[in-house]
Amino acid sequence: MDGDARVERHVGWRGDSALVAEARRPLRRRVARLLQVDGLPATVGLPSERRIAAGVDPRIFHTYPLLFHTVFPDVSLAQLRALSVSGSHLFDYVLTLDEVLDRPASCSGGSLLLGSVLQREALHGLYALLPPASPFWGHFDRYFEHFCQAVLREEARHRGLVQPYSRGELELVYSGKSAIAKACLAALAVLGGDERPLPRLEASHDSYYVAFQLADDLADWQIDYARGHYSYPLTVAFVRAGWQGWVESGDRPSVPEVAELLARQDVVEEVRALALGYLDRAEGAVDRITDGSWHAAIRTTRERIGGPALCLGPPARQSEAAAAPVDAPAAPVGWRGDPRTLATPIAPSWRPWLDARRVPRAPGQALLAVQFRALDEAGPARTTGEAVCQVGLAIAASRRAFPQQDLAKHLGVSAAELDWFDQHGPWLDGLLALGLDEPAEPWHPGHPGTSGTSGRSGTVPGWVPPAVGRYLGHRLVARCAPEHPPGAAPTLDALLRDHRAHSMT
Incomplete structure (x- = not known):
C-alpha cells in the first residue's frame, strides 16, 4: 500500500x-x-x-x-x-x-x-x-x-x-x-x-x-x-x-x-x-x-x-560521443579560408540577421599568419560550435603573439562593431544557441540569401556584423582562459561545456 x-x-x-x-x-x-x-x-x-x-x-x-x-x-x-x-x-x-x-x-x-x-x-x-x-x-x-x-x-x-x-x-x-x-x-x-x-x-x-x-x-x-x-x-x-x-x-x-x-x-x-x-x-x-x-x-x-559527488572538481564532462549532434555533417569543414572570409564561421540560421554589406576587416598579415597556423593545427570542425571555438583559440594565439595590438584588430572588426558585440550578450547567446549544433559554413560577401528578415514592412536588411562568429569564439575562449594554466589551451569540449555552464547559472 x-x-x-x-x-x-x-x-x-x-x-x-x-x-x-x-x-x-x-x-x-x-x-x-x-x-x-x-x-x-x-x-x-x-x-x-x-x-x-x-x-x-x-x-x-x-x-x-x-x-x-x-x-x-x-x-x-x-x-x-x-x-x-x-x-x-x-x-x-x-x-x-x-x-x-x-x-x-x-x-x-x-x-x-x-x-x-x-x-x-x-x-x-x-x-x-x-x-x-x-x-x-x-x-x-x-x-x-x-x-x-x-x-x-x-x-x-x-x-x-x-x-x-x-x-x-x-x-x-x-x-x-x-x-x-x-x-x-x-x-x-x-x-x-x-x-x-x-x-x-x-x-x-x-x-x-x-x-x-x-x-x-x-x-x-x-x-x-x-x-x-x-x-x-x-x-x-x-x-x-x-x-x-x-x-x-x-x-x-x-x-x-x-x-x-x-x-x-x-x-x-x-x-x-x-x-x-x-x-x-x-x-x-x-x-x-x-x-x-x-x-x-x-x-x-x-x-x-x-555523498561523495560533492567535491572540488569541475562538473562531469559529457563524452564527445554523447555530446555530438545526431545530424552532424559527415564531412567536416576546414576554417583556414581565403583572404575574404578571414576564417569567419556562420551557422545557416544566422543568415537573416547578418549584414552582407559589412566586410570583416582583415587583420594584419602577421596576425593572420598566426591565426591560420593555429587553424591548420586544429583540423576540421563538424559544427558551428566547434568552428567558433577553433577560431576563438586562433584569435587567442595571435593575441598572445602580438599583445600590443588592439582586440578589434585581432577580431577583424571596427571599434563600433566591437562595442555593439559587447553590449548585446543576450542576442549573441540567442544566435549561438540557434546555430550551436548546425553544420558550419564560411561567410563570404554576396552569399545568396545571406541577409534580410521579414518585418512588418517587408524585408528588413540584416544588421548584425558577419564577424559575430569570430567575436563569439573570442568570448568563449576569454571566459574559459582563467580556468587553465598558461600555455594549456582548453579543448573544444571544455569550451562548449563552459559556455553551457555560464549561460545556465
Missing part, C-alpha cells in the same frame, strides 16, 4: 507540473515576441527552463507549494495550481535579477524588460488569489526586504572584496537569496486559514537554504571566482591563508592554485559539516509538523551534501 501511494503521488506531481508548464506557455510565447527585433531572439528561454534543460535544477519549481500541502490540507487543488503558476513566474523574476546582478557587463535592456514582465505576471496572479487587503502582503513585503538586504549586502561586501562572513551575515545572505520563495508559505497559511505553523516553516526554510547555498558554492566555486564573487567557502580559504591582498590584486591566483588551497585546507569537509548542521536546524524546526514532501526534500538534500 505504501509503495502504491508513493507511485501515485509521484505521478500526481508530474501531472501537476505538466499543467503548470502548460499554463506558462502563453507568457513564454509573449516574451518570445516581445523581446526581439526582426526575429532575432533576445532570450533563449525563461531562466528556469534553461536551468532545467542544463540539469542545474529539477522541475520542482513548477510545483513548489506542493512541498507544504500536507501542512495546509484545506487549500484547494485549484488554489495550489494557481499559486504554483504565480510562484514559477516569481522564481523566474528572481533568476533574471540574479543574471543582471551577477553579470552586469552583459546586462541589456532585454534582461530588464524580461524581469518587469515576469514580476507583473507573478503579482497579477497573486492579487487574483490574495486581494490587496489580505495579510499575505505584509508577509510578502517582509520577505522582499530580506531578499533586498541579502543581495545588497553580498554585492557591497563580497563582490571584488575578500571580507570574512560573520555567522549572522552568512545566515542573512544565504537564506535571503531564496527569501521570496517563502511567499508560498504565507499564501498557503492565509488561504488555509491557519498561520500558526508559519514561523516554524519560515525558520526551517531559512536554515534549509543556507545549507543548499553552501553546497552550491562548493559545486560552482570556479564560476564564482571568475566573476569575483567571493562566496563563504572561498572567503574562508583566502582569509585563513592570508591571501586577501593577492586575491584583490591585478595578478590573482590561478584557478589551479585556488583549487590546491581549498583541498589543502579541507574546505569541502568543513563546509559540508556546516551545511549538514543547518539541515539539522531545518529539520528540527518542523519536527512537530506533519511529515510530508518538505521533510523529504530536507532528507534528499542531506544525501546530496553527504
Whole structure:
C-alpha cells in the first residue's frame, strides 16, 4: 500500500507540473515576441527552463507549494495550481535579477524588460488569489526586504572584496537569496486559514537554504571566482591563508592554485559539516509538523551534501560521443579560408540577421599568419560550435603573439562593431544557441540569401556584423582562459561545456 501511494503521488506531481508548464506557455510565447527585433531572439528561454534543460535544477519549481500541502490540507487543488503558476513566474523574476546582478557587463535592456514582465505576471496572479487587503502582503513585503538586504549586502561586501562572513551575515545572505520563495508559505497559511505553523516553516526554510547555498558554492566555486564573487567557502580559504591582498590584486591566483588551497585546507569537509548542521536546524524546526514532501526534500538534500559527488572538481564532462549532434555533417569543414572570409564561421540560421554589406576587416598579415597556423593545427570542425571555438583559440594565439595590438584588430572588426558585440550578450547567446549544433559554413560577401528578415514592412536588411562568429569564439575562449594554466589551451569540449555552464547559472 505504501509503495502504491508513493507511485501515485509521484505521478500526481508530474501531472501537476505538466499543467503548470502548460499554463506558462502563453507568457513564454509573449516574451518570445516581445523581446526581439526582426526575429532575432533576445532570450533563449525563461531562466528556469534553461536551468532545467542544463540539469542545474529539477522541475520542482513548477510545483513548489506542493512541498507544504500536507501542512495546509484545506487549500484547494485549484488554489495550489494557481499559486504554483504565480510562484514559477516569481522564481523566474528572481533568476533574471540574479543574471543582471551577477553579470552586469552583459546586462541589456532585454534582461530588464524580461524581469518587469515576469514580476507583473507573478503579482497579477497573486492579487487574483490574495486581494490587496489580505495579510499575505505584509508577509510578502517582509520577505522582499530580506531578499533586498541579502543581495545588497553580498554585492557591497563580497563582490571584488575578500571580507570574512560573520555567522549572522552568512545566515542573512544565504537564506535571503531564496527569501521570496517563502511567499508560498504565507499564501498557503492565509488561504488555509491557519498561520500558526508559519514561523516554524519560515525558520526551517531559512536554515534549509543556507545549507543548499553552501553546497552550491562548493559545486560552482570556479564560476564564482571568475566573476569575483567571493562566496563563504572561498572567503574562508583566502582569509585563513592570508591571501586577501593577492586575491584583490591585478595578478590573482590561478584557478589551479585556488583549487590546491581549498583541498589543502579541507574546505569541502568543513563546509559540508556546516551545511549538514543547518539541515539539522531545518529539520528540527518542523519536527512537530506533519511529515510530508518538505521533510523529504530536507532528507534528499542531506544525501546530496553527504555523498561523495560533492567535491572540488569541475562538473562531469559529457563524452564527445554523447555530446555530438545526431545530424552532424559527415564531412567536416576546414576554417583556414581565403583572404575574404578571414576564417569567419556562420551557422545557416544566422543568415537573416547578418549584414552582407559589412566586410570583416582583415587583420594584419602577421596576425593572420598566426591565426591560420593555429587553424591548420586544429583540423576540421563538424559544427558551428566547434568552428567558433577553433577560431576563438586562433584569435587567442595571435593575441598572445602580438599583445600590443588592439582586440578589434585581432577580431577583424571596427571599434563600433566591437562595442555593439559587447553590449548585446543576450542576442549573441540567442544566435549561438540557434546555430550551436548546425553544420558550419564560411561567410563570404554576396552569399545568396545571406541577409534580410521579414518585418512588418517587408524585408528588413540584416544588421548584425558577419564577424559575430569570430567575436563569439573570442568570448568563449576569454571566459574559459582563467580556468587553465598558461600555455594549456582548453579543448573544444571544455569550451562548449563552459559556455553551457555560464549561460545556465
